[in-house]
Amino acid sequence: MNLSFLFLLLSIPVVLAYFFGLYILGSLGQVVGYYLRRASRTRKELLLARVQTEQRAYASTHPKRAPANDEDGWEEVEGYAAGTAANGAKAGEDWKGIIGFFHPFCNAGGGGERVLWAAIRANQKRWPDAVCVVYTGDHDVDKAAILKRVENRFNIHLHPPTVHFLYLSTRRYVLSSTWPHFTLLGQSLGSLILAYDAFSLLVPDIFIDTMGYAFALALSSFLFPAVPTGAYVHYPTISTDMLASLSPNGQGVNAGAGVGWKGFAKRHYWSLFARLYCLVGSTVDVVMTNSTWTQSHIRSLWGPRRARRLRSAKASETDIDVVFPPVAVEELTDAIDVSPESESKRGPTIIYIAQFRPEKNHTLIIEAFAKLVAQHNAFPSFPNTPPKLVLVGSVRDSDDATRVYNLRLLAHERKIKEKVEFVCDASWPQILYWLQCASVGVNGMWNEHFGIGVVEYQAAGLISVVNDSGGPKLDIVVEIDGEPTGNMQPMNHQVFEVPSFHASTVEEYASAFANALSLSSAETSAMRLRARKSALRFTDRGFAEKWVKNMERMVQLQELRTRKPGGFLTMIEI
Numbered sequence: 001m002n003l004s005f006l007f008l009l010l011s012i013p014v015v016l017a018y019f020f021g022l023y024i025l026g027s028l029g030q031v032v033g034y035y036l037r038r039a040s041r042t043r044k045e046l047l048l049a050r051v052q053t054e055q056r057a058y059a060s061t062h063p064k065r066a067p068a069n070d071e072d073g074w075e076e077v078e079g080y081a082a083g084t085a086a087n088g089a090k091a092g093e094d095w096k097g098i099i100g101f102f103h104p105f106c107n108a109g110g111g112g113e114r115v116l117w118a119a120i121r122a123n124q125k126r127w128p129d130a131v132c133v134v135y136t137g138d139h140d141v142d143k144a145a146i147l148k149r150v151e152n153r154f155n156i157h158l159h160p161p162t163v164h165f166l167y168l169s170t171r172r173y174v175l176s177s178t179w180p181h182f183t184l185l186g187q188s189l190g191s192l193i194l195a196y197d198a199f200s201l202l203v204p205d206i207f208i209d210t211m212g213y214a215f216a217l218a219l220s221s222f223l224f225p226a227v228p229t230g231a232y233v234h235y236p237t238i239s240t241d242m243l244a245s246l247s248p249n250g251q252g253v254n255a256g257a258g259v260g261w262k263g264f265a266k267r268h269y270w271s272l273f274a275r276l277y278c279l280v281g282s283t284v285d286v287v288m289t290n291s292t293w294t295q296s297h298i299r300s301l302w303g304p305r306r307a308r309r310l311r312s313a314k315a316s317e318t319d320i321d322v323v324f325p326p327v328a329v330e331e332l333t334d335a336i337d338v339s340p341e342s343e344s345k346r347g348p349t350i351i352y353i354a355q356f357r358p359e360k361n362h363t364l365i366i367e368a369f370a371k372l373v374a375q376h377n378a379f380p381s382f383p384n385t386p387p388k389l390v391l392v393g394s395v396r397d398s399d400d401a402t403r404v405y406n407l408r409l410l411a412h413e414r415k416i417k418e419k420v421e422f423v424c425d426a427s428w429p430q431i432l433y434w435l436q437c438a439s440v441g442v443n444g445m446w447n448e449h450f451g452i453g454v455v456e457y458q459a460a461g462l463i464s465v466v467n468d469s470g471g472p473k474l475d476i477v478v479e480i481d482g483e484p485t486g487n488m489q490p491m492n493h494q495v496f497e498v499p500s501f502h503a504s505t506v507e508e509y510a511s512a513f514a515n516a517l518s519l520s521s522a523e524t525s526a527m528r529l530r531a532r533k534s535a536l537r538f539t540d541r542g543f544a545e546k547w548v549k550n551m552e553r554m555v556q557l558q559e560l561r562t563r564k565p566g567g568f569l570t571m572i573e574i
């Protein structure tokens with residue numbers, strides 16, 4: 001008998017033990033899940049009863065009125081969200097489960113919170129009978145206060161009876177101050193504790209994380225395999241850039257930190273963490289990202305394992321969806337007219353809306369403008385008006401003021417002083433005025449993750465000239481590079497085919513300005529309309545439609561998994 005046969009014989013029990021171990025572990029998770037579910041059952045019943053009572057109370061104090069005078073806009077609801085369900089099965093039309101949102105800092109009032117509230121509103125409109133529960137650590141505020149703030153801060157009106165808050169008591173474990181060393185790992189472990197805290201309060205039917213706690217989602221899948229999970233990722237917890245930056249010739253804050261034994265340890269710690277993060281990410285059922293940049297990073301981290309899990313390479317390419325966060329585009333489209341008539345109001349004006357911060361590179365823009373003026377006195381479409389540059393921005397402190405002073409000096413040196421206008425700390429009506437009179441909007445920053453200002457230019461119908469990098473390149477001023485996301489609207493393809501409007505250097509900016517100002521009036525109008533159409537991808541409505549589409553996948557999964565019990569113990573669980 002040869003050795004390899006013996007080896008084979010011996011390895012069989014090892015392999016069996018491995019799978020048995022996995023099985024035991026998986027079952028253990030489900031047993032714990034079962035007890036958590038049982039322990040929180042009473043709370044769940046109480047919650048649902050409370051929803052019923054509040055619904056009745058709401059209905060009696062808010063009799064159905066005509067949509068026009070309904071101040072919270074609740075009745076106009078169904079309209080758009082319901083439309084997206086039409087393309088397919090009627091599944092989940094009147095789904096009434098509990099959707100848990102894991103958002104420990106829900107009262108922070110930042111961009112991430114805007115996404116949370118807009119998502120809850122979209123859910124409420126699509127599934128009026130479902131209940132949205134937010135797990136939060138903000139003990140100092142009650143529901144009324146939170147909803148009031150959401151209205152004031154974001155102008156988002158939620159339907160109070162079907163949104164509820166559950167208060168977590170272990171939020172300190174996700175603060176970076178709790179983990180002075182090994183912060184990444186510490187915070188991730190902390191999020192496991194926090195998630196366990198959440199589940200002991202209530203086990204939802206669908207579990208969604210909007211703050212980047214992927215580990216919490218993995219715990220959910222471990223404990224409750226039947227509960228679909230969803231992630232809305234703003235930023236990857238660890239990025240491939242970070243890993244690369246440790247190499248001796250890397251760039252960024254950690255440049256060169258990869259040398260010596262400390263660097264060695266750090267490199268291994270990070271790559272271990274990255275591996276864990278990839279593992280965790282592969283368990284999430286539905287993944288959305290806020291931008292193409294984040295999508296490509298998440299795809300390179302989570303994609304390979306997800307593909308293996310979903311048993312298809314194609315699935316991994318299509319299943320990570322970009323859902324742009326909502327921007328207040330409508331305020332501009334309502335206020336600013338884009339039509340042949342409105343052209344008479346516009347001059348050869350280039351506008352740059354940006355804080356006077358160094359990375360916004362105002363110097364570059366002024367230099368480029370000086371070059372433009374040196375080469376062109378006037379443009380055929382604007383025979384009697386010389387070009388003008390308007391810099392609109394807030395001046396926050398004396399550093400900003402100094403920068404403005406230096407920029408004025410520069411304009412003076414280049415002999416374009418009277419052609420450059422500074423509008424410091426502009427009011428909203430002033431900004432609207434300039435957006436109406438200008439023809440071109442510019443952004444000089446390199447690798448901006450997202451330029452809300454550029455979306456505003458587009459909404460106002462301006463022709464954008466942006467640096468050839470970052471969010472403006474990937475998401476805003478161009479189609480999404482033909483990536484097979486399968487959910488691109490056709491209009492994405494027609495936005496800005498003219499490549500010269502992306503620029504990097506002074507010369508390129510100058511010639512992009514010249515090109516933009518020399519377009520024929522027909523081309524100009526067409527481009528303005530396309531710009532405006534492109535901006536519509538970033539509206540509340542655009543967000544809600546894509547969000548609901550991804551939610552529908554989770555609802556379908558939920559129905560599928562509870563209908564066909566799959567694993568050990570799921571029979572008793574239901």
Ligand SMILES: *[C@@H]1O[C@H](CO)[C@@H](O)[C@H](O)[C@H]1NC(C)=O
Nearest residue numbers: 234235290291325449450471
């Ligand atoms: C996505 O989130 C990151 C982190 O908050 C932010 O820097 C970036 O601007 C966001 N992108 C978009 C398109 O809002």
Ligand SMILES: *[C@@H]1O[C@H](CO)[C@@H](O)[C@H](O)[C@H]1NC(C)=O
Nearest residue numbers: 361364445446467468469504
């Ligand atoms: C613009 O982007 C390019 C490449 O993406 C970069 O190399 C260049 O430095 C950027 N220009 C400015 C002015 O930041």
Ligand SMILES: *[C@@H]1O[C@H](CO)[C@@H](O)[C@H](O)[C@H]1NC(C)=O
Nearest residue numbers: 358359361364446504505506
């Ligand atoms: C501004 O743009 C110029 C030209 O591309 C570039 O060399 C410079 O580094 C930029 N400055 C900043 C602060 O980004």
